[in-house]
Amino acid sequence: MSNMVFDKGGVYISNLANNAEQLGIGQYRFPFNFELAGKDFTIKAEDGEYDISFICGRELEFRGKKYPYECQKLEKTTYFILFSSIAGVVDLGQGYITLIDGDKYISGPVCPCAEGKNAPACAGDDMVGTYVSWILGCGRFMTQEFSAPGKCVVSWSPREGDRDELDCRATKIKGPIYLVDIRGPVRTGVCAPFFTDRVIMLQDYDHMMTVGCVMGKGFDPISVAGYAEFLN
Amino acid sequence: MNLKEYPRPHYAINQFTQPHCTELCGKKFHFVMDNGFDVDLDFTGPDTVNWSIGGSEPKEATYECLKGDETTYLVDYDVRETLDTDHRTNHLFVIDLEQRLVTKVICSIGDNPRFPYLVKSEYDFGAIETEGHELTFIRHCFTTDMVGTRVEWHWNTSMRTHHNYFSAPFYRLTWPEDSSSEDEIGEPFQFLPSHDEVSRYIKIKDKMYLYCLTEELQERVLNGKCPFRSNNMIFLQNYERMRHVGRTFGSIEIKGKVVPCRTLFGAFGNPLELPEKELTAYNAFTV
Numbered sequence: 451m452s453n454m455v456f457d458k459g460g461v462y463i464s465n466l467a468n469n470a471e472q473l474g475i476g477q478y479r480f481p482f483n484f485e486l487a488g489k490d491f492t493i494k495a496e497d498g499e500y501d502i503s504f505i506c507g508r509e510l511e512f513r514g515k516k517y518p519y520e521c522q523k524l525e526k527t528t529y530f531i532l533f534s535s536i537a538g539v540v541d542l543g544q545g546y547i548t549l550i551d552g553d554k555y556i557s558g559p560v561c562p563c564a565e566g567k568n569a570p571a572c573a574g575d576d577m578v579g580t581y582v583s584w585i586l587g588c589g590r591f592m593t594q595e596f597s598a599p600g601k602c603v604v605s606w607s608p609r610e611g612d613r614d615e616l617d618c619r620a621t622k623i624k625g626p627i628y629l630v631d632i633r634g635p636v637r638t639g640v641c642a643p644f645f646t647d648r649v650i651m652l653q654d655y656d657h658m659m660t661v662g663c664v665m666g667k668g669f670d671p672i673s674v675a676g677y678a679e680f681l682n
Numbered sequence: 683m684n685l686k687e688y689p690r691p692h693y694a695i696n697q698f699t700q701p702h703c704t705e706l707c708g709k710k711f712h713f714v715m716d717n718g719f720d721v722d723l724d725f726t727g728p729d730t731v732n733w734s735i736g737g738s739e740p741k742e743a744t745y746e747c748l749k750g751d752e753t754t755y756l757v758d759y760d761v762r763e764t765l766d767t768d769h770r771t772n773h774l775f776v777i778d779l780e781q782r783l784v785t786k787v788i789c790s791i792g793d794n795p796r797f798p799y800l801v802k803s804e805y806d807f808g809a810i811e812t813e814g815h816e817l818t819f820i821r822h823c824f825t826t827d828m829v830g831t832r833v834e835w836h837w838n839t840s841m842r843t844h845h846n847y848f849s850a851p852f853y854r855l856t857w858p859e860d861s862s863s864e865d866e867i868g869e870p871f872q873f874l875p876s877h878d879e880v881s882r883y884i885k886i887k888d889k890m891y892l893y894c895l896t897e898e899l900q901e902r903v904l905n906g907k908c909p910f911r912s913n914n915m916i917f918l919q920n921y922e923r924m925r926h927v928g929r930t931f932g933s934i935e936i937k938g939k940v941v942p943c944r945t946l947f948g949a950f951g952n953p954l955e956l957p958e959k960e961l962t963a964y965n966a967f968t969v
Contacts, residue, residue, distance in 0.1 A: 466889070588951075680686045
């Protein structure tokens with residue numbers, strides 16, 4: 451199916467290109483990935499052990515309860531997962547899983563291969579000075595300026611001039627890959643849902659792509675993906 | 683640290699490439715092809731596949747796999763026995779598990795005695811044999827659906843190109859002035875009479891197309907006057923989400939030696955308004 455446009459030559463021609471407005475900020479989301487299907491892990495976190503089983507490509511079991519889940523693959527061995535209101539990173543290369551459940555971070559090794567590898571850790575001031583726009587769809591983007599450790603100045607299109615400093619927790623997963631967790635409201639009239647209060651992104655500063663989710667009250671978390679443009 | 687300064691490698695069209703997908707590992711397929719030479723693919727590992735065409739002895743290859751959507755895979759591999767020869771061959775498949783359909787493209791180099799680097803492409807369509815289901819008679823197919831479509835593709839943080847799919851056998855490539863495209867891919871166009879190139883368009887499903895481009899006119903006209911030799915680029919384009927994934931197969935001259943040019947790529951798209959002069963420019967390669 452194609453949308454028909456009136457061409458300057460005076461005839462109707464087809465044009466498959468479109469803004470995908472119906473998909474909103476979820477437009478550029480990657481195809482869901484099913485590689486974790488059939489894998490079981492025990493996260494050895496500081497406060498105990500957490501079992502997570504990927505029953506199939508669409509359903510997982512966490513601490514004895516089943517949930518539908520979504521998974522996007524960002525890098526050869528690194529996956530972003532989203533289920534219920536829990537988001538996280540499965541890093542099969544380093545052998546670690548990090549889950550964000552409300553205010554709680556559950557992080558730990560999941561296999562002997564993690565021994566000797568770097569655990570996910572606070573990014574400190576790694577990202578300070580970085581100023582990027584993450585383009586999530588046609589004309590739909592979020593700007594992020596990491597102004598200080600724990601702080602990020604953000605804006606959303608089409609009100610990219612209206613910037614707000616929000617709390618941000620950044621975790622270095624490995625190399626140039628960071629898990630960024632930004633909490634705070636959005637302004638009215640932007641491309642994110644009005645009740646958005648949290649954005650969690652796994653960001654790759656080598657390939658300059660991100661996968662993640664947008665959360666808030668009154669709507670199901672939205673899986674997103676996109677690419678970056680530097681703004682400074 | 684401003685992560686803009688992160689010491690990343692130089693990327694041209696491959697920065698926004700999605701990671702290789704290993705979901706097909708452990709799966710076996712039998713494709714019933716319209717040309718009568720059926721294909722068997724046995725994905726034996728995360729990047730190895732045993733392939734057989736027309737009942738031939740299975741051979742192992744190293745494959746690449748990208749996803750166009752949840753159930754549509756772009757799989758390709760170079761035939762190992764042809765590597766390091768003048769007759770390299772690449773097999774590419776669009777494996778469509780939703781409709782149980784397949785498109786096969788076999789690309790080869792070295793068939794044309796006058797232009798030894800020219801890529802020749804052969805297309806065939808078929809159905810995936812699936813237990814419990816009758817073979818379907820519908821097929822992926824060549825199409826003119828895309829004619830009239832114009833897209834700005836974002837390949838990396840600084841490179842954008844404009845694709846104008848203006849006729850069934852051709853497309854036109856331009857780029858905005860502030861894109862790094864001029865530096866990355868602009869050289870051959872200084873010597874070419876127009877920005878048009880040979881194309882094939884295949885419909886995979888609603889809003890998903892396989893766009894196949896071969897740098898054939900460029901090779902015929904320039905024949906070694908620039909480093910880029912004939913390349914075949916195949917894009918699996920998702921117009922629901924306005925993005926594509928794909929691969930190149932061809933040759934490039936580096937330090938006086940012609941070597942394989944192979945990469946995976948991906949890009950994000952935007953609708954595009956083109957200036958009148960680009961829309962009405964003459965295709966200098968046609969009568």
